[in-house]
Amino acid sequence: xxxxxxxxxxLIVGAGAYGLSCAWWMxxxxxxxxxxxxxxxxxxxxxxxxxxxxxxMQWGLEMNIRLCQESIRxxxxxxxxxxxxxxxxxxxxxxxVLAHSEKAYANLRTAVATQQGLGVPSEMLDADxxxxxxxALGRNRLVGGSYCARxxxxxxxxxLDALLKACRREKVDVRYGTRVHGIRKNGAxxxxxxxxxxxxxxxxxxxxxxxxxxxxxxxxxELPVVSLPKExxxxxxxxxxxxxxxxxxxxxxxxxxxxxxxxIFVVSRAREGSEVRSxxxxxxxxxxxxxxxxxxxxxxxxxxTWGGVSSLTxxxxxxxxxxxxxxxxxxxxxxRGFMTSPxxxxxxxxxxxxxDTNDPILSKLGPRRFxxxxxxxxxxxxxx
Amino acid sequence: xxxxxxxxxxxGPAGMAAAIEAHKRGCRVTVLDEAPxxxxxxxxQSAAAAxxxxxxxxxxxxxxxxxxxxxxxxxxxxxxxxVAVYAVFGNRxxxxxxxxxxxxxxxxxVVLATGVRENAIPxxxxxxxxxxxxxxxxxxxxxxxxxxxxxxxxAGCGPLPMVVAAQMLRAGGTVxxxxxxxxxxxxxRRLTGLWRGRxxxxxxxxxxxxxxxxGVTRLPRHVVTHAIGGRRxxxxxxxxxxxxxxxxxxxERELACDLLALNYGFTANSELAAMAGxxxxxxxxxxxxxxxxxxxxxxxxxxxxxxxDCAGLRGALVAEAEGRIVGAAAAGAADLEHELREAxxxxxxxxxxxxxxxxxxxxxxxxxxxxTDDTIVCRCxxxxxxxxxxxxxxxxxxxxxxxxxxxxxxxxxxxRTCLRAIGELSEFCTGAAQxxxxxxRPMARPVSFAALSNQTRAAx
Amino acid sequence: xxxxxxxxxxxxxxxxxxxxxxxxxxIAAGERCLRIDEAGNPKGALCGIGVCWECRCIVNGVSxxxxxxxxxxxxxxVRRQVGV
Numbered sequence: 001x002x003x004x005x006x007x008x009x010x011l012i013v014g015a016g017a018y019g020l021s022c023a024w025w026m027x028x029x030x031x032x033x034x035x036x037x038x039x040x041x042x043x044x045x046x047x048x049x050x051x052x053x054x055x056x057m058q059w060g061l062e063m064n065i066r067l068c069q070e071s072i073r074x075x076x077x078x079x080x081x082x083x084x085x086x087x088x089x090x091x092x093x094x095x096x097v098l099a100h101s102e103k104a105y106a107n108l109r110t111a112v113a114t115q116q117g118l119g120v121p122s123e124m125l126d127a128d129x130x131x132x133x134x135x136a137l138g139r140n141r142l143v144g145g146s147y148c149a150r151x152x153x154x155x156x157x158x159x160l161d162a163l164l165k166a167c168r169r170e171k172v173d174v175r176y177g178t179r180v181h182g183i184r185k186n187g188a189x190x191x192x193x194x195x196x197x198x199x200x201x202x203x204x205x206x207x208x209x210x211x212x213x214x215x216x217x218x219x220x221x222e223l224p225v226v227s228l229p230k231e232x233x234x235x236x237x238x239x240x241x242x243x244x245x246x247x248x249x250x251x252x253x254x255x256x257x258x259x260x261x262x263x264i265f266v267v268s269r270a271r272e273g274s275e276v277r278s279x280x281x282x283x284x285x286x287x288x289x290x291x292x293x294x295x296x297x298x299x300x301x302x303x304x305t306w307g308g309v310s311s312l313t314x315x316x317x318x319x320x321x322x323x324x325x326x327x328x329x330x331x332x333x334x335x336r337g338f339m340t341s342p343x344x345x346x347x348x349x350x351x352x353x354x355x356d357t358n359d360p361i362l363s364k365l366g367p368r369r370f371x372x373x374x375x376x377x378x379x380x381x382x383x384x
Numbered sequence: 385x386x387x388x389x390x391x392x393x394x395x396g397p398a399g400m401a402a403a404i405e406a407h408k409r410g411c412r413v414t415v416l417d418e419a420p421x422x423x424x425x426x427x428x429q430s431a432a433a434a435x436x437x438x439x440x441x442x443x444x445x446x447x448x449x450x451x452x453x454x455x456x457x458x459x460x461x462x463x464x465x466x467v468a469v470y471a472v473f474g475n476r477x478x479x480x481x482x483x484x485x486x487x488x489x490x491x492x493x494v495v496l497a498t499g500v501r502e503n504a505i506p507x508x509x510x511x512x513x514x515x516x517x518x519x520x521x522x523x524x525x526x527x528x529x530x531x532x533x534x535x536x537x538x539a540g541c542g543p544l545p546m547v548v549a550a551q552m553l554r555a556g557g558t559v560x561x562x563x564x565x566x567x568x569x570x571x572x573r574r575l576t577g578l579w580r581g582r583x584x585x586x587x588x589x590x591x592x593x594x595x596x597x598x599g600v601t602r603l604p605r606h607v608v609t610h611a612i613g614g615r616r617x618x619x620x621x622x623x624x625x626x627x628x629x630x631x632x633x634x635x636e637r638e639l640a641c642d643l644l645a646l647n648y649g650f651t652a653n654s655e656l657a658a659m660a661g662x663x664x665x666x667x668x669x670x671x672x673x674x675x676x677x678x679x680x681x682x683x684x685x686x687x688x689x690x691x692x693d694c695a696g697l698r699g700a701l702v703a704e705a706e707g708r709i710v711g712a713a714a715a716g717a718a719d720l721e722h723e724l725r726e727a728x729x730x731x732x733x734x735x736x737x738x739x740x741x742x743x744x745x746x747x748x749x750x751x752x753x754x755x756t757d758d759t760i761v762c763r764c765x766x767x768x769x770x771x772x773x774x775x776x777x778x779x780x781x782x783x784x785x786x787x788x789x790x791x792x793x794x795x796x797x798x799x800r801t802c803l804r805a806i807g808e809l810s811e812f813c814t815g816a817a818q819x820x821x822x823x824x825r826p827m828a829r830p831v832s833f834a835a836l837s838n839q840t841r842a843a844x
Numbered sequence: 845x846x847x848x849x850x851x852x853x854x855x856x857x858x859x860x861x862x863x864x865x866x867x868x869x870x871i872a873a874g875e876r877c878l879r880i881d882e883a884g885n886p887k888g889a890l891c892g893i894g895v896c897w898e899c900r901c902i903v904n905g906v907s908x909x910x911x912x913x914x915x916x917x918x919x920x921x922v923r924r925q926v927g928v
Contacts, residue, residue, distance in 0.1 A: 303830050431863040
């Protein structure tokens with residue numbers, strides 16, 4: 001179906017977790033606004049379909065803790081909220097953040113105090129308690145960790161499918177295989193070139209993560225976002241070895257054994273580019289690190305590897321808000337789009353459709369912070 | 385200057401011939417193969433101390449013997465049996481696992497001669513032990529000397545079911561029925577091809593004589609729609625196919641058996657070529673998604689060559705001729721047209737016959753209606769057709785999208801058993817031609833973390 | 845006799861010919877079911893050539909071993925794999 005000459009109230013570029021969640025929250029307001037979501041790939045083909053599937057409330061900053069508290073409450077009720085009876089394979093078997101140095105352990109202790117103050121049921125564990133919880137763990141340099149039983153994982157594919165179906169029920173026009181070649185200002189709104197068609201949009205929201213700077217350049221907007229390639233490994237299904245999700249800040253590895261029994265490892269290493277193919281030297285890089293972290297999985301066969309790309313901002317925090325061009329918005333996840341998408345969708349919908357600029361979290365995460373220098377410092381950062 | 389290093393993956397007719405020709409031209413040659421002995425599927429050898437009897441035609445046995453001897457005499461070739469190539473990258477790195485260690489080979493050229501695997505159309509009960517691919521059942525007989533069933537039903541299309549039925553009879557089995565979907569008479573439309581393949585055709589006629597002589601019930605235009613049994617197969621249900629390609633109600637017949645040998649054609653093992661970045665093209669009766677290659681086996685990925693069935697179904701004779709051509713090309717032979725005139729002529733000669741054979745793999749699309757909602761399509765992940773159909777209905781029609789949505793292809797076999805069916809079912813259900821196949825990623829075979837961290841590298 | 849091999853399948857002794865695969869030796873002994881998968885489906889050899897992984901079973905304590913790609917050896921202990 002051609003879109004040429006079509007006019008929409010909101011054009012969302014990117015049908016990942018942020019794009020679809022923003023679209024659904026906007027549509028459910030039933031304001032009559034027409035919403036179109038376009039994605040150059042197919043369903044779940046971007047970073048939202050290639051991540052480690054975990055979510056956690058264990059952050060160091062109140063802002064991040066609250067974002068995830070709200071999102072996890074939504075995940076818990078997603079089947080009902082999105083009328084998706086199959087559910088999203090929610091698994092709340094806990095999340096263990098590991099520290100392999102005294103300094104990292106002290107950081108965790110401070111963060112847990114903040115979390116507990118906000119009602120997060122997290123706690124500190126020493127090395128023995130960690131190994132008792134996950135016998136496959138190695139003791140090399142392990143000092144301890146923090147643990148929260150309500151953190152966990154869900155299926156990103158089912159989450160996206162639930163959002164997609166809910167969007168389509170609300171008459172959101174979601175189009176895959178549709179590339180945006182350029183956006184320009186047109187009167188009070190914008191014109192966007194989609195494949196062969198030109199459409200008009202009153203407001204535009206970019207949910208394309210690391211690809212945002214390229215689209216913004218033609219509008220004279222600069223955004224400090226770069227791509228961060230990551231690679232993941234999935235093993236054959238095996239007996240339960242890793243009940244909680246694990247993350248090691250030192251190894252840059254996150255570990256999630258899904259319901260099926262397969263163990264997913266997301267491994268980061270410093271490298272540039274936006275190549276989503278597996279790299280030749282990745283397995284030799286990752287395998288010894290995986291064994292150092294979890295000697296108990298050494299004999300488990302690897303079934304598949306895949307590459308993904310997430311976004312990285314200077315302070316490693318999301319960029320959410322209106323750019324200096326009126327009506328042009330961005331939502332850049334900085335590698336946690338999946339786990340924050342429910343709350344971010346709600347906040348962006350309120351910002352764009354209700355012009356609600358009073359949200360305390362959004363006001364900190366706007367793109368202007370890079371000009372004013374109000375960068376954010378999150379102590380529990382990881383790159384995995 | 386050190387000798388040019390060629391790594392050949394697969395030791396069937398194409399791989400052996402490629403290795404022989406590269407070796408002849410002074411190259412250093414490494415051959416990697418998963419089986420314990422060279423030969424591939426068609427020239428499979430037995431590892432048994434006492435060699436089992438051969439049930440193939442003398443012509444095929446002679447061709448096998450000659451090529452195996454030539455391969456054995458080509459020394460030195462670094463031939464490695466029982467190894468698994470789990471990845472090939474565009475930079476010509478070949479990653480291979482052997483036991484608890486892995487090695488990365490960085491040769492000057494890679495020849496992929498990885499052959500084909502068999503196809504099935506899934507139906508209720510096809511996971512019952514005793515339902516096998518026809519070639520798989522044949523492998524048990526050929527290399528193990530074990531008759532894989534006593535009461536056997538053979539079904540499918542193309543020439544393999546006939547060959548397998550005859551060999552099972554010669555080994556003392558009882559063939560309860562031979563159900564062929566597409567008439568072999570389709571080959572008659574290509575008389576030139578038949579003339580050029582007369583040697584193979586005569587072997588086929590002798591297999592047919594065996595079947596006639598045994599008085600086997602032949603059920604043309606019949607398809608197996610159900611398999612019945614628990615821990616062992618007890619019976620199958622066959623139905624006649626109507627003009628519309630669907631089973632005709634009222635024509636069901638139940639046959640008691642303990643082995644169902646099935647072959648609905650072949651799929652090229654093109655995953656390693658795709659992983660290395662070679663472009664693929666779709667050939668429905670020739671192996672599905674196959675690497676696009678020029679007449680010397682060069683793919684779109686630099687230094688990555690393909691030969692034999694993995695580049696599209698060709699049969700053993702074409703595969704051997706092509707292996708010689710591609711092996712010489714990978715070795716960097718200067719005047720290929722002249723030097724390879726004989727092999728090029730032989731290949732084109734046999735190819736005409738193969739074109740006639742391919743016509744017998746052309747199945748009516750409506751045959752896919754035998755896949756019921758509760759039929760398991762992905763055997764590794766137990767994904768039933770209903771879930772796949774729902775994914776199609778939600779707009780997830782490509783194999784990648786269906787995989788993300790319903791998990792088929794995410795299990796142990798990495799999609800090699802169900803991928804073809806997913807593509808065909810997508811086409812049957814949505815009416816849209818298949819635009820792409822599942823993205824090929826490491827691992828082509830599962831390998832443990834321990835083996836992956838115990839890795840060495842070898843460069844040329 | 846040197847060219848026969850005895851091995852165990854689920855506590856039953858099986859005599860096979862040396863060089864045979866576990867899958868072939870078990871089929872010759874009338875045993876087709878090598879695995880019960882996580883959904884309770886009995887599974888046996890399908891492709892016979894190492895492609896489909898349907899015949900995986902437990903050999904000398906190592907699970908997920910392909911019966912069609914593994915040769916029998918004297919004293920080998922093979923078990924039907926259940927649940928995975």
